[in-house]
Amino acid sequence: MRSAVRTWLAVPADEIEDLKKAHPPMNGHTPVIWDKEHKLWFARPGADLSRLDRWLPRPQDVSMNGSDPVTEFAQVLENAGLVLKELPVMDGKIHRVPTADDKKGQKSGAYRGFLDGRPAGWYRDYRSADDSPITWTFSGGEQTDPRARLHLKAHSMQRREDAERD
Numbered sequence: 001m002r003s004a005v006r007t008w009l010a011v012p013a014d015e016i017e018d019l020k021k022a023h024p025p026m027n028g029h030t031p032v033i034w035d036k037e038h039k040l041w042f043a044r045p046g047a048d049l050s051r052l053d054r055w056l057p058r059p060q061d062v063s064m065n066g067s068d069p070v071t072e073f074a075q076v077l078e079n080a081g082l083v084l085k086e087l088p089v090m091d092g093k094i095h096r097v098p099t100a101d102d103k104k105g106q107k108s109g110a111y112r113g114f115l116d117g118r119p120a121g122w123y124r125d126y127r128s129a130d131d132s133p134i135t136w137t138f139s140g141g142e143q144t145d146p147r148a149r150l151h152l153k154a155h156s157m158q159r160r161e162d163a164e165r166d
Contacts, residue, residue, distance in 0.1 A: 001050055006161065007043040009055040010154040012147055016041075023051045040154055057154035069119035069138040073111075076136050077123055082109040090115045091159070099125050116156040 009032065011019050019041065023031040031047040034040075043052055070087050077084060081100045089095055090113035099109040110133075113121035119138035124130070 001048070003043055003045055003047050003049050005045055005165065007047065007049060007052075008057060008154040008157040008161075009041040009043060009052060010057045010147075010151040011041045011055045012150060015055070019052070019055060022054075023047060038153075038157060040150075040157060057151045057158060069115065069140070070113075072138060072140075073113050073119070073121055073136060077109075077111055080109075080123055080134070081125055082111065082123060088113050088121075090119070090121070092116075099127060101127060115152055117152070119152075 009019070019032055020030070023043075025031065026044065026046055029044070031044050032041055032052070033044065035042055041055070043049065049056065070090055073090070074084055074087050077088060077097075083098045083100060083102075088111055092112065092114050094110055094112045096107040097109045097111065098107050102108050108127045109123065109125050111121060111123040112133075113119070120136060122133035122135045124133040
C-alpha cells in the first residue's frame, strides 16, 4: 500500500539500520527521513507502507508497564457513572454518553480523552451539580516504556496532520 501523505513512524534507535534497508530508494531519494524538530522518522508520500509496517505507530498494541491508559480511563468513567458500550475513544474529541441515571435515549455524560504524550482526559455528568469537568491523567504515564512513548508520539503526530488536512 503506497502512502499519499507523509506517514510518521515509531522507530527505536536500535532499529534505524533495519528501517533504512527495508525500502529501496524512490526516484533516487531515500523513502524515510528523520525530522529533527519532532525527533521522529517519517515515510515520504509514495512510500510502500507494507515494507514499513513494523514501524507504523500502534499505541494500543504496546505495553504501558502492564497498564493500559484506555482501559484505565474506561474504569474511571464507569466508576463515575458513565455508561460505555465499548472502550472510550481517545481522539481528543468530546463524546456524549449515557449515565447510569439517564432514561433511554438520554446522554447526560461527556468525556474527552487524549493519547498525546502522557495520556489524559476529562469527563462530566451534566446531571450533577459540578460546573466543571473532572480531569484524569494516566497513572503510569511517567513510567511508560520508551517504545510505548515512541508509538504514542508518532500516533499523535499522524493524527494531528490528518486533522489539519481534513
